[in-house]
Amino acid sequence: MDAQIALVRHGQTEWNAEGRLQGQVDIPLNRQGRAQARTAGAELISIQWDVLVSSPLGRAVETASLLGADLGLEISERLPDLMERNYGAGEGRVVLGMSREKIDAILETAEPEAMVAARGIRALGHLVTAHPGMNLVVVAHGTLLRLTLEAVLGRPHPRIRNCEAVLLNVSDLEKVLRDAGDQELAPRG
Template sequence: METSLALVRHGQTDWNLAGRLQGRTDIPLNETGREQARAVGRALAGQGWSLILGSPLERAQETATLMAEQLGAATGDAVPELIERGFGPLEGRIMAEVSEEETAAAKDQLEPRADILSRAIPALLELAKAHAGTKIMIVSHGATMRNIRDALAGTKEARGVENGEVLDIDSHRLQQLADELDLVAL
């Protein structure tokens, strides 16, 4: 069996509901988020997912655990490279209330998109190598997943990534992108 990788965005938190930028602030799932995690697990049942991992943030870890329970899959160590983008002083702010001027002023304190790819892509390649022949689902975050999705597609989509959304990763395209960006597995 070929190794399969997919990312899934964690379930909803109260900050998601309020439209707040979470970044690396460790906000737990709310009840809707817990049900979303279980629902994703149920929807993926029977597809052979055998390992569910997550970023170190509580919302990702809990989503991974709830999904794994539905799938009868194993969980494992956190994947720190798939943590959310750091939003610096904008974390906790309601996105709709952040002006373009504030975003521009905070630009030097936001994690650059290139840094997200530099940490995430090698980690995904390493997971595929370390768990050859396994179907691996990694619970990640909206901005991190959006950057990976857009880089793999070679275009920038306007839409974000919804809570519970699954992003299948084409392993061949992932390696091609790593080569294009001159990224080396960890």
């Protein structure tokens, strides 16, 4: 059986509830986010997970710690490449209910989507190389995970809800890594 990666978006924060772009601003989980993380952990226990990793941002670390309590795992690594997209001048802006046109104007200073996807693929490539054949739980951020999945699967992926887990076959990632070549996606730092 193919090894799996559970890509988990962190639990809800106050900024999520307010419809704000968080990006790399380190906003903690709220009460709802902690409850979501506990529920997600209970949903993942049907698979034997071997490794738990996280973005270094506090909302992802706390979510991973709560998941890990249910899964019997501790965070083994906090990877900077798993941080959320940098939204530039848009970080902290409320976009809930805003037109697509206005959101796109705000995102003009944001990190390019292709760079975000490349970071996500690079991080996952590092993890599958470091932990061959193991099932991985990766806790990160909605936009990074969605863009990474789109790049790996070659098709659009819907928005990922707080604490939603999306399963990815390691073989799908390995194909993308082979096609892209090691130099372009080699881990940094």
